Each structure stands twice: as C-alpha cells, then as structure tokens.
Amino acid sequence: MYNVLLSETKLVDKLILDQDRKARQVSKLINAHIESLEKEVMFLSRLDLMDDLLAEDIDKRVSRLLKQRKDDYGLDLEFHVLSSNYEILSSSNKTMIAKQFMFKNKLQATQGQFYIDKKLYIYTKIFASFENTKDIGFFILEYNLENLKFYLEHSVNEYAYMQRDDQHIGVEKSFNLKTINEKGVEILKEHIVVYQKMESLLEGWYIFYVVKKSIALEFFYEFIRFMLYLSPLLILLTLYMSKKFSRYIVSPIEELTEVTDEIVVSKDYSKLLYMSSSDEIGRLANSFNVLLNTTDKTLDASEAKSAFISNMSHELKTPLNAIIGFSQYLILYEKLTEEQLDLVSNIENSSQYLLEMIHGILDIAKIEAGKVDTNFQLLDCEKIAKDCFMMLEPLAYDKDLKFEFESKRCAVKHIETDEKIFKQILINLLSNAIKYTKEGKVSLELLTRDDKLIVEVKDSGIGIEKDEMGKLFKEFSRIENEISSEQKGTGLGLSLSKKLSHILGGDIYLQSDGKNSGTTAVFFLKLKD
Amino acid sequence: MRVIVLLLSLALHGLATEYAIISSTQLQNLSKLQIRAIFLKKLTHLKGLHIIPVNLPYNNRLRSSFEKEFVKMDESRLKSYWSKQHYLGERPPIIMKSEESALKFIQNVEGGISYVSLDKVDSIVNILYKWSDTGE
Numbered sequence: 104m105y106n107v108l109l110s111e112t113k114l115v116d117k118l119i120l121d122q123d124r125k126a127r128q129v130s131k132l133i134n135a136h137i138e139s140l141e142k143e144v145m146f147l148s149r150l151d152l153m154d155d156l157l158a159e160d161i162d163k164r165v166s167r168l169l170k171q172r173k174d175d176y177g178l179d180l181e182f183h184v185l186s187s188n189y190e191i192l193s194s195s196n197k198t199m200i201a202k203q204f205m206f207k208n209k210l211q212a213t214q215g216q217f218y219i220d221k222k223l224y225i226y227t228k229i230f231a232s233f234e235n236t237k238d239i240g241f242f243i244l245e246y247n248l249e250n251l252k253f254y255l256e257h258s259v260n261e262y263a264y265m266q267r268d269d270q271h272i273g274v275e276k277s278f279n280l281k282t283i284n285e286k287g288v289e290i291l292k293e294h295i296v297v298y299q300k301m302e303s304l305l306e307g308w309y310i311f312y313v314v315k316k317s318i319a320l321e322f323f324y325e326f327i328r329f330m331l332y333l334s335p336l337l338i339l340l341t342l343y344m345s346k347k348f349s350r351y352i353v354s355p356i357e358e359l360t361e362v363t364d365e366i367v368v369s370k371d372y373s374k375l376l377y378m379s380s381s382d383e384i385g386r387l388a389n390s391f392n393v394l395l396n397t398t399d400k401t402l403d404a405s406e407a408k409s410a411f412i413s414n415m416s417h418e419l420k421t422p423l424n425a426i427i428g429f430s431q432y433l434i435l436y437e438k439l440t441e442e443q444l445d446l447v448s449n450i451e452n453s454s455q456y457l458l459e460m461i462h463g464i465l466d467i468a469k470i471e472a473g474k475v476d477t478n479f480q481l482l483d484c485e486k487i488a489k490d491c492f493m494m495l496e497p498l499a500y501d502k503d504l505k506f507e508f509e510s511k512r513c514a515v516k517h518i519e520t521d522e523k524i525f526k527q528i529l530i531n532l533l534s535n536a537i538k539y540t541k542e543g544k545v546s547l548e549l550l551t552r553d554d555k556l557i558v559e560v561k562d563s564g565i566g567i568e569k570d571e572m573g574k575l576f577k578e579f580s581r582i583e584n585e586i587s588s589e590q591k592g593t594g595l596g597l598s599l600s601k602k603l604s605h606i607l608g609g610d611i612y613l614q615s616d617g618k619n620s621g622t623t624a625v626f627f628l629k630l631k632d
Numbered sequence: 633m634r635v636i637v638l639l640l641s642l643a644l645h646g647l648a649t650e651y652a653i654i655s656s657t658q659l660q661n662l663s664k665l666q667i668r669a670i671f672l673k674k675l676t677h678l679k680g681l682h683i684i685p686v687n688l689p690y691n692n693r694l695r696s697s698f699e700k701e702f703v704k705m706d707e708s709r710l711k712s713y714w715s716k717q718h719y720l721g722e723r724p725p726i727i728m729k730s731e732e733s734a735l736k737f738i739q740n741v742e743g744g745i746s747y748v749s750l751d752k753v754d755s756i757v758n759i760l761y762k763w764s765d766t767g768e
Contacts, residue, residue, distance in 0.1 A: 154726045157740045158733035231741075233684050233726060 114323050115295065115316075119288050122297035122312040125256070129263060130301055130310050133254050137223070137304045140180075140244060144225045145214075147172065147182070148242035151232040156184060156192055156240045165193035166200065178250045184229065185210075185241040192240065210241055216304050221248045221270055225304070248272050255310075260318045265301070267308040283309065293317065355384040359391065372399035409468045416461045416468070423461070427454045463595030470602045477521045477606060484518040484525075484556060485510050488549050491529040498537050505544030506537075512550035515630060524603045528611070531600040532560040532624045539622070540564035551630065558626040566622055567615040575613065576601050600626075650750040651694060653702070653760040654735065656742050659683065662760055667702050670745060672713065673722050685725035686734050686746035694731065697765040698747045 147153075147168070155165050169182035173195035184193040189207040191199050204210075206224065209217045214227035225244040231237040248265070255263040255273040264273030286299035294313050301308040362376050372395050376388040430451035433439060439447060469475050492508045499506035529547075536545045543563030550557050567575065575597050601611045609628035615621065653667060658681055662670070669675035671685045688695040699705060705713065714724045728734040734746040738757050750762060 151726060154737075155728070155733060157744075158728055158736035159740070161736055162729040162733050164729055231684075234682055 111320065111323065114320060115290070118295055118314055118319055119297055122261070122295065122314060123286075123288070123299070126263070126297055126299050126310050126312045129254050129256070130299060133251055133310075134302055134305065136251075136254070137246075140246060141216075141225050141304060143172070144227055144242055144244045148227045148229045153184070153229045153239070153242070154232050156186060156229065157231065159186070160184070160193045163193070166195070166197070169193055169195035179247040180250065181245040183241075183243040183245065185243060187238060187240050189241075204241075204243070210243075218267070218270075218307075221272060222246065223248055223304070256312075261312065261314040263310065263312050265305075265308050265310050290316075295319070351382075352384070355388070359384075359388060363391075366395070372402055405471070409472045412464055413468045413472075416465045419461055420458065423454055423458050427451060427458065430454060460595065463599055466599055467595065467602065470599075470606065475524075475603075475606055477524065479519050479521055481517045481519050482522055482525070483516060484520075485513065485516065485549060487522060487525055488529060488547060488558065491526055491533060492547050494530065495533045495537060498534065499545055502537065502540070502542075504537065504540055504542065505546075507544060507546040508548075509546060510549040512548070513556070514551040515556060518556055518628065518630065520607050520628060524607055528600045528603050528607075528626055529558060529560075531596050532558070532611075532626060535596055536560050536562040536564065536622070536624065543621075554630050555627045556630055560624045560626075561621065562623075563621045566618045566620045567613060568617055569615070572613050572615070576611075604628075650762055650764045651697065651747055652750045652753055652762045653698075653745070653747050654738050654753055654757040655745040655760055656738055657756070657758050658742055659745060660758055660760070662745075664702060664761070667745070667760070668704065671699075671703055671725060673717070673725065681743045683743045683745060684741055686737050686744055687725045687727045688731065688734060688747070689727055689729055693765075694747060694749065697763075701763050701765075702761075 150168075152164055152168060155162060160166060165184055169184065172182060173180060180195075181199070182195045183191050183199060183204065185204050185207075186192050189204045189210070191202050191204055194200050206217070206219060209219075209224065210226055214225075216223060216225045218224070223244075223246045225246065227242050228238045229240045229242050231239050248270075249272055251265060251272055255265065257263075257273075262273065264271055266272075283298070287297075289296045289298075293316055295316055296311055296313050298309050298311040300306075301310055359376060362374060366372060366374055375392050375395065430447050433447045434444065434451065488510065489508065492506075496506055533545070533547060540562040541564065545560070545562045545564075548559045548561070550559065577598060597611070604611045604626055607628055609626065611624065611626045614623040614625060655662070659678070662678075666675060666678075670683050671687070673685070676683055696707075699707075699710065703710065717723075728737055728746070731748040731752055735748050735752060735754075735757065738744040738746050745760075750759075753759060
C-alpha cells in the first residue's frame with residue numbers, strides 16, 4: 104500500500120512537472136507570437152507609406168496595406184492608423200474609418216500597450232519619414248486575445264486557460280486558488296492546477312494548466328486494479344510452480360536429510376544415497392556418498408585401532424602385573440644388596456609407569472569407542488571437590504606446597520553430573536598442578552559465573568608458553584622442561600581430562616602468562632537451569 | 633483656311649492641360665532654380681522652414697512634364713543622380729499616389745511643395761507657378 108501511495112505521489116509529481124513544462128513552453132510561444140506582433144507594429148508604423156496620413160490617406164494605400172496584413176495573419180485582429188487628433192484615417196476594417204478612436208486617453212506614450220477586456224492594443228506613434236520629430240499619428244494593433252486559444256491545449260484530460268483579473272481566455276471555467284504567486288501548483292480535490300505568470304506584453308496575465316486527476320491517473324488506477332485482479336492468479340501460479348519445482352528440488356533434499364539423520368542416529372556409515380538426477384543435487388548426493396565411504400573407512404580404521412589398543416592393553420596388563428608383583432616381592436622379602444635394590448626398584452617403577460600408561464590408553468580408547476558408561480546424578484559438588492582436595496593434600500604436603508581450597512563464590516550446591524568422571528578430572532588437574540610446582544602454592548576454587556560451574560586449579564609453577572598450550576591436550580605430548588625430566592608422566596592426563604569433560608558437557612582450558620608465571624587450569628560445566 | 637487653323641489651335645489649346653506648382657501658404661516667392669534645388673533636395677530649409685517636396689509616382693505624365701520643365705533632367709539622369717545621393721544618405725522626395733493626395737498633403741503639412749493640375753487647386757494652397765503641356 105505504501106508503495107502504491109508512493110508511486111501515486113511520484114506520478115502526481117511527474118504530472119506537475121509535465122504541466123509546468125508545457126505551461127512554460129506555451130507561455131514562451133505566446134510571448135514570441137505577441138512580440139512578433141509588436142515588431143510588426145513597429146515595422147509598419149515606420150514605413151514611408153505612412154506619410155500618406157498627411158494626405159489623410161485619401162488614396163487608401165495605407166488601408167489596403169493594413170487589410171492585406173490582416174488577411175496575411177488570418178487572425179481576429181485589426182490595424183488602425185490614427186491622425187494626431189485620434190481620428191481613424193486608415194484601418195483594416197473599413198467601417199472604422201473616419202471614426203474617433205475610442206480609447207484615445209490610453210495613448211499616452213510614444214509606444215505601449217493596454218488592455219480593454221480581452222483586447223490587447225499595441226500602439227506606437229507614427230513619425231513623418233522626412234522629419235523624424237514630426238509625429239503624424241498613431242499606429243494601433245487591436246488584437247483579440249481569444250486568438251491565443253490556438254496555443255492553449257484542450258483535451259479530455261487537460262486544458263489550459265489564461266486569466267487576468269476576471270478575464271478568461273480558453274475555457275470559461277476557472278478555479279479559485281487561495282493565493283497566486285509568480286508560479287505555483289495547487290492540488291485540488293479533483294484537479295491539479297499548475298500556473299505561472301506571463302511576461303512582457305502579457306503582464307498581469309497568468310497561464311493555467313489544469314489536469315483532471317481521475318483521468319490523468321486513470322491508467323495508474325487501472326494498473327492497480329489490474330494487479331489486484333491478477334494477484335490471486337499470480338499466487339495460484341506461484342503455488343503451482345513451487346509444488347512442481349519442490350518435486351525436483353525439495354524432495355531430493357528431503358531424502359538427503361532423511362538419510363543423513365538416519366546415519367547420525369544409527370552411526371551406520373555404510374549407507375548410500377541413491378539419486379537419479381545429474382543436477383547440483385545429484386552431484387551433492389554423489390559427493391556425500393564419497394564422503395560417507397571415506398568416513399566409513401576411517402571409522403573402520405579407527406575402530407580397529409581402538410580394538411587393537413584395548414586388546415593389547417589387556418594382554419600387556421597381565422604380564423605387567425606379574426612383573427610388578429614379583430618386583431615388589433623381591434624388594435620386600437629378598438635381601439638384596441643396595442645395587443640390586445636400585446635395579447629392582449627401577450624395574451618396579453618403570454612397570455608402574457607402563458601400567459599407568461596402559462590405563463590411560465584404555466580410558467582414551469574407551470572414550471573414543473563411546474563406551475564410557477555415565478551415571479548422571481544430582482551431586483554435592485563442593486563435597487566432591489573437597490574429597491579430591493583431601494585426597495591430594497598429602498602429595499602437596501610432601502613437596503611443602505601451600506594447598507588451598509575455596510568455594511565462597513560458588514552459588515550452587517548441587518550439580519547433575521557423573522561423580523566418577525568429575526572426580527577423575529579434578530584429581531588429574533590437581534595432581535598436574537602439584538607435579539609441575541616446585542614451590543609456592545596450589546589452590547582449588549569452585550565458583551559460578553554466567554550459568555557455568557567453574558573449577559579453577561591455580562598453581563605458582565613453571566607455566567606454559569602460549570604457543571605450546573595447544574600441544575598439551577594432544578595424546579602422549581609433554582612439554583620438555585626441567586621438571587618433565589624429573590617427573591614421569593604418560594602425557595595422557597590432560598588429553599584424557601579434556602575428553603572426559605566433553606562427556607560431561609563441559610571443557611577444559613589452560614591460562615598462563617608464560618614460563619615461570621604459574622598456570623591456571625579451568626574446568627567448566629554448563630549448569631542446567 | 634484661317635478658320636480651320638484658328639479652330640485647330642483653339643482645339644489644341646483646349647487639349648493642352650494647365651499645371652501648377654503648389655506649396656503650403658508659408659512658402660512663397662520661389663525662383664525656378666530654387667524649385668529645382670528643392671526637388672533635388674539641395675535646398676531643404678528656407679527661413680527656418682523645413683521644405684518637403686512631394687512627387688507623384690513614376691511614369692506619371694504630370695511628373696514627367698514637371699521634371700522636364702523645372703528639374704531639367706531626363707529620367708535616366710535623375711535616376712543616376714538619386715542613386716548617387718542615396719549613398720550620401722539623401723533620399724528622393726516622398727511620393728504621393730495621386731494629385732488629390734499631394735494636394736491634401738500640401739494643405740496639411742507646413743513647408744510642403746508639389747505640383748498638380750491647375751483645375752484641382754483650391755484656395756487653401758499657394759500657387760507658385762503655372763505651366764502647360766500640350767502633350768507633344
């Protein structure tokens with residue numbers, strides 16, 4: 104609707120512009136016409152022939168000339184030549200000859216013009232050809248302005264008229280406009296009126312251009328009506344087209360979606376899409392099939408790897424347990440020399456490390472195989488954190504580290520999560536912090552922020568360079584540093600923790616300002632509302 | 633025979649037209665030479681009065697007679713005279729179409745001078761000269 108209104112005002116604007124241009128053009132034409140008449144008056148009045156006035160034009164030479172000029176014009180006009188005492192000596196209208204000119208009091212200047220009703224009089228004094236100071240009469244053109252009708256357009260849609268006071272030329276109808284300026288536009292109820300002042304000899308006259316709104320905008324309204332009639336058809340057509348094309352476009356996509364949904368749910372990547380079309384959708388389906396194929400293969404390989412690792416680990420655990428058991432037996436019950444004790448302790452240590460690693464690998468394999476059993480329960484998070492803290496306190500105590508627990512900023516008491524995994528993550532983080540801190544303190548803080556439960560483990564340890572932070576979460580990767588050579592580690596801890604945190608619907612990240620400025624491990628869980 | 637000659641001469645006399653040089657009342661006592669100078673526009677003012685000579689149209693019998701009698705130039709000489717004068721900015725006298733016009737002009741315009749048939753002259757104008765032409 105707004106658009107419709109907009110285009111209507113635009114149309115009206117254009118109409119006004121059009122009328123204004125027309126009015127200007129016609130005004131120019133009329134002016135040119137009147138000016139040419141004025142020139143004619145000047146020209147005729149200066150003819151030598153006018154000397155005949157002094158002989159009272161008894162030969163009728165002047166009258167004949169005037170008649171001829173009038174006939175040439177073929178307009179409603181008369182030429183008169185007056186003697187100095189205002190008697191009409193010659194005229195293009197015979198009947199006027201010898202009469203007194205009626206408006207002699209208007210002939211004030213050497214030349215000029217005046218209006219009597221709709222008649223424009225252009226006059227000039229006539230001077231003798233032999234003595235240009237001797238005025239011998241007046242030359243007068245009596246011009247009926249109705250002649251200008253010829254210039255004023257008339258049609259059903261629009262018409263033009265001229266107005267001066269209460270005189271009209273053109274149509275008899277006129278509009279009472281509020282104010283009349285030099286030029287302007289008035290939009291009336293049914294009409295648009297554009298007017299402008301006329302110039303020079305036609306001073307005081309205005310030219311008006313009138314357009315009947317209903318007719319001028321008829322086409323526009325017609326068009327709107329047409330559109331209104333057409334719109335249901337268009338809607339029907341659109342519906343038909345969309346229905347038709349949906350078969351080509353939407354149904355393959357629907358099929359695609361269905362299959363992908365099915366694959367996501369069943370995780371059966373061996374499924375394939377069957378598309379008969381060879382267009383973009385067909386190509387998409389093809390690519391999708393290729394992708395599925397690759398994924399299937401990759402997953403197969405990954406599964407095989409996990410199965411292999413898990414089997415291997417089990418196979419390894421049995422002899423390892425034997426090695427550890429026998430080593431401990433040797434240390435405890437056999438009287439070994441210092442040297443032997445060292446060697447056997449080494450065996451036991453290494454075996455323990457190996458076992459730890461196998462446990463880690465098993466965990467990761469389990470997670471990757473998606474075989475981690477979770478048991479979500481509403482738990483007292485502060486209590487669990489405190490438990491973990493207590494559990495690791497002795498380790499910190501051994502290293503003479505300040506070990507702190509804080510939970511003032513925690514707004515929740517209970518959280519729905521898996522206790523085992525939650526604990527495992529906390530212990531991992533805490534033990535890491537203690538492991539990599541020589542002196543200073545390690546703190547555990549429980550807090551809530553932005554719908555998240557956050558566990559922050561801060562230490563004053565060795566810190567991490569920014570570009571190495573990403574590495575830490577990769578399996579089997581450790582950062583080479585002074586402590587790592589002293590500390591044993593499988594490099595699985597953080598990677599495992601991160602994977603576990605994902606299972607709980609959270610994440611872990613590290614913050615550090617660089618080497619020797621401590622590290623903060625942040626573990627957060629989304630709180631369910 | 634004498635009678636015949638007398639009758640013939642009388643008849644001839646009767647056929648011969650009499651013409652007159654006329655001027656507005658203010659313009660009197662002009663010599664033939666002055667009249668010639670006026671019609672050649674060599675003389676334009678006399679005693680502060682602007683003199684306006686008025687000719688009749690070309691090929692008018694009266695005009696030819698007048699020019700032969702007073703201007704004393706034939707048509708081709710006059711033509712060449714006026715074409716020279718034209719370049720000096722001088723134009724030949726104005727022309728009235730008829731004797732009646734010329735007469736009216738003289739009546740109306742101070743300093744006007746022209747020539748008409750004697751029988752057309754009324755009392756208002758001043759007759760300077762009269763001449764007759766037998767049409768020979």
